[in-house]
Amino acid sequence: MQDPRLRLLSVALLSLAAFASTAGAAAALVWWLLFTPRMKSLPRPGVLLPLVAMIAATALVSSWGGGAGLSYLFRMTVILLLAAWAYAETEDGEMLAVAVWALGNRVGFEAGLVAEMGISGLSVLRQEIEQVRTAIALKGIRPGVRSVVPLAVTLIVTQIRRADEIARLLVVRGYTIGGRICPRFRADPLDVPAAIMAVIPALLSTLPLRDVFILVG
Amino acid sequence: MDLVFSRDSFTLRGSGIFGEGVHLVSGPVGSGKSTLALLLAGLLRPESGTVRRHGVLSADLLLQFPEHHITCPTVAGEAASWGLVPEDALALAELSGRADDDPFHLSRGELKRLTLACTLLKNPDLLLLDEPFSSLDCTTKRKACGMLEERDAGITIVFSHERAVLPRVDAIWEMEGGVLAARGSVPDAIPSWRHAPPYLRYALEQGARPVNIRLSDAREALCRIRG
Numbered sequence A: 001m002q003d004p005r006l007r008l009l010s011v012a013l014l015s016l017a018a019f020a021s022t023a024g025a026a027a028a029l030v031w032w033l034l035f036t037p038r039m040k041s042l043p044r045p046g047v048l049l050p051l052v053a054m055i056a057a058t059a060l061v062s063s064w065g066g067g068a069g070l071s072y073l074f075r076m077t078v079i080l081l082l083a084a085w086a087y088a089e090t091e092d093g094e095m096l097a098v099a100v101w102a103l104g105n106r107v108g109f110e111a112g113l114v115a116e117m118g119i120s121g122l123s124v125l126r127q128e129i130e131q132v133r134t135a136i137a138l139k140g141i142r143p144g145v146r147s148v149v150p151l152a153v154t155l156i157v158t159q160i161r162r163a164d165e166i167a168r169l170l171v172v173r174g175y176t177i178g179g180r181i182c183p184r185f186r187a188d189p190l191d192v193p194a195a196i197m198a199v200i201p202a203l204l205s206t207l208p209l210r211d212v213f214i215l216v217g
Numbered sequence B: 001m002d003l004v005f006s007r008d009s010f011t012l013r014g015s016g017i018f019g020e021g022v023h024l025v026s027g028p029v030g031s032g033k034s035t036l037a038l039l040l041a042g043l044l045r046p047e048s049g050t051v052r053r054h055g056v057l058s059a060d061l062l063l064q065f066p067e068h069h070i071t072c073p074t075v076a077g078e079a080a081s082w083g084l085v086p087e088d089a090l091a092l093a094e095l096s097g098r099a100d101d102d103p104f105h106l107s108r109g110e111l112k113r114l115t116l117a118c119t120l121l122k123n124p125d126l127l128l129l130d131e132p133f134s135s136l137d138c139t140t141k142r143k144a145c146g147m148l149e150e151r152d153a154g155i156t157i158v159f160s161h162e163r164a165v166l167p168r169v170d171a172i173w174e175m176e177g178g179v180l181a182a183r184g185s186v187p188d189a190i191p192s193w194r195h196a197p198p199y200l201r202y203a204l205e206q207g208a209r210p211v212n213i214r215l216s217d218a219r220e221a222l223c224r225i226r227g
Helices: A004-020 A024-036 A045-064 A069-087 A096-137 A146-171 A191-197 A199-208 B033-040 B075-080 B086-091 B108-124 B138-150 B198-205 B216-227
Strands: B003-006 B008-017 B021-026 B049-050 B060-063 B126-130 B155-162 B171-176 B179-185
Touching: A004 A069, A004 A096, A004 A191, A004 A199, A024 A069, A024 A191, A024 A199, A024 B003, A045 A069, A096 A146, B003 B033, B003 B138, B033 B060, B033 B126, B033 B155, B075 B086, B075 B108, B075 B138, B086 B108, B108 B126, B108 B138, B155 B179, B198 B216
Parallel strands: B008 B179, B021 B155, B021 B171, B060 B126, B126 B155
Antiparallel strands: B003 B008, B003 B049, B171 B179
16 A cells, blocks of 8 residues: 555554454454555564564453453454554655645644654664664673563663654754645555455444344354 | 675675784775674674684674663663673773763763773683774773783784774784775785775885884884884
8 A cells, every 4th residue: 555644544444443343353354464465564573473472461361350362362463463564564754744734734744753753763673672682692691581671771761862862953953843845645546445445344343243244043 | 704795785705714813804984894793793694604613612792882782771780781890890991980870871982991891801712893992082092902902812803994093913804895805914914904094104105114003113113214
């Protein structure tokens, strides 16, 4: 999907559908299978598996407490697949362009700039995690619970410091509020049908299934 | 070592043997020195070929950017994370009063001093130093050179584009465009060293033959021919 406006809309609708109900999540999964490059859009196992493990752990705790753990695992995994696809498809400047298109050069520019900084922060964070992995390998530290806390503190401090540096840099360059860009979007012939189809899971998640289908039994 | 490594459009090729002593791998920025250091440290895998180690039981790499080494929220903790007694490392790095500080609050030069002190104190059989002199002032560079020269055993490989303050070395290598070339043992290698510092070039042009690559060696060689 090339048009970032339709991609963002589709992801929002499908994520809401997947979050709202298992049926919505199942429909969103079908959409993901039909309209995305599927496995090609997933990050490498070293990134994906820990995220799935975190969701599974929460689902397990939920099940223990009598909650719908399996449903939670399925719904969150579908949201993760959608997020991975959206992240893989997003190109630099797209969020800024969409925000300016939707909300104008003042509020839209601000919101878009924050979104761009957030997305670029993700890739920086990934690099920093790699650097920390290199550092602990060099120091011969065994990865474990005791080493995770100082590493997490280091990563958080680095992110806060980077955000502060970027803010100062913007001030130094004379940035106050808003900006002007002329957003242009590319589109694929399949973009509109895919976005329309994304409405179906959203509808399915809001309607009680018994009202739609005649259930026997 | 005999290897080929590729990433995007960059290809690194190198072969040779690093024996005991201090080796200088020089070359311009972006020529592949850091990549070679990572390959020799085993942190990158070559596309083809291999790095074989003989008699090397321990190895350490000083990364080019000292902040990439940080894994602890205090300076003392950072030194301890190298498996060292923090007081020793902090004393060598001249940071004794900064034990409880956040390592990110140190200047880059101070942080470089800390990481350099930690790698030198660990004294591994194979010591790889990627740009050990960057971010250091001249006095600290000279001190660092002195500490390198004091290492009396093991293999030390210095990857640097530094051309002003250098340690006494045993062999010179050059990286250019991703290709590693052995210039040979010092002093015979000095005339063929393409990235030689200006003071060495001047000494050679004057007909002097420095015994090593330091400024003092060039000066002594010039004094010898001028009487």
